[in-house]
Amino acid sequence: MKKYLIIGSGFSGAVIAEQLSKDPNNKIVVIDERDHIGGNCYTERDKDSNVMIHKYGPHIFNTDNKEVWDYIQQFCEMVPFVNRVKSIYNGQVFSLPINLHTINQFFGKTFNPEEAKVFIDSIADKSINEPRNFEEQAMKFIGKDLYNAFFYGYTKKQWGCEPTELPASILKRLPVRFNYNDNYYANPFQGIPKDGYTAIFENLLAAKNIEVRLNTKFDSSWDLTEYEHVFYSGPIDAFFDYKYGRLSYRTVTFEKHSAEGDYQGNPVINYADPEVPYTRVHEHKHFTPWEEHEKTVYFKEFSKETEEQDVPYYPKRLKEDMEIFEKYENEANTLSNISFVGRLATYRYMDMHHVIAEALNVVKKNK
Incomplete structure (x- = not known):
């Protein structure tokens, strides 16, 4: 019998566990x-409203990878869902990503696509x-x-620094569309699991040869020699006891509110004005439009620098961070029986579908 240790039960760890359990x-x-x-x-039902809550912020599954799309649907019923994000700036509600409607509304024009391209x-x-x-x-x-309307204030709040300090790579794609398509994502496969995300993980980890131990924090002093291979999905700097210094992350906190009826009529509304302290408001009943709820629950989302007790979300990847990360990465590469997987262990921004694809490939390499 081969014994494997997986540290972390997010998509990286759960997918790897499911694949190995075969x-x-x-x-x-x-x-x-x-x-x-x-x-x-992780998702759970709100006790008061029975709304399915995305506890750590909204997650809309979207991918252009059919293998990943087919794989995840083995463990859930994925209901088609189009994320239509709005942004409030200077007292008006605009459509995101920037599209032909946004341009015409913002500048008071009636451009057609070609006219808008020339104007932009x-x-x-x-x-x-x-x-x-x-x-x-x-x-x-x-x-x-x-830029000033939709990116400057929001980005400064999200990352806690001037946008001039952030790498250009954060904004990879052309942030404008010259049609009225307000689908936030461009990927062909988009949806939300009907029974929430937690049900997916329960199914991924259901095999009898998988043992799950919660409330168990990995310690670098553990003897790992009893395991055929170890898969680590926590922060890479924590694995090495921060010997080269701490990597910087942004984290988010949520202010919960309950109300009757419908608070904002949309799943996500960004607040682009820099003087508004929160980055966005998400109302979770709108992530399950196939359900009906008399009550509602919504969250104001705040971004802050990650401190020791916080959950890290977004790697900042500033110049000094990348210098530190390189040292950790070099040492990680010397460890033959440990694979570092996922957003925190590889210190890069990854969507759910990227994490799943990576996990499937990692197992193929280490079987």
Whole structure:
């Protein structure tokens, strides 16, 4: 019998465990320091309203990877869902991502697609050839006015620093559409699990040769020699006891509110004005439009720097962070029986479908 240790029960750990469990000769131990499985994708019913809550913030599954889409649907019924995000700026509600309706509303125009392309090209900052940072990346594409309205204040609140300090890579895609498509995502496969995300993890970890130990924090002093292989999905700096220093992350906190009826009529509304302290409000009954609820629950989301007791969410990846990470990565590469997987262990931003695809590939390499 081969014994495996998986540290973390989010999508990385759960998918790896499920794949390894197919061999009855494997014994898989999954540990998690929290009191529940599922990592930041954990969902639960609100006791008062019975609304399905995304406890650590909204998760809409979307991918262009059919293998991942087919894989996840083995463990849930995925209901089609289109995320239509709105943004409030200067007392008006706009549609995101920036599209033809946003442009026409913002500038008081009635452009057709070609006219809008010519107009945006005329206001884009052509002096920027190679964007050096987030701000220049946005200014090169959409110009000063749209950048200030929809990106500057929101980004500063989200990341806790001036956008000029952030790498251009954060804003990878052209943030504008020249049609009226207000689907927040461009991927062909989009949905939300009918019974919530926690049910997916229960199904992924259901095999008899998987043992789940909650409220169990990994310690670097553990003897790992009894395991054929270890898969680690926690923060990489924590694994090495922060010997080269702490990597910086942003985390989010939520202020919960309950009400009767419908609070905002939409799942997610961003607040782009810098003087509004929160980044967005999400109302969770709208993530399950196939359900009916008389009461509602919504959350104001605040972004802050991650402190020792906080849950890390978004790797900042500033220049000094990447220098520290390189040291951890080099040491990690010397460990033949440990794989570092997922957002925290590889210190990069990954959506759910990226994490699942990585986990499936990692198992193939280490079987």
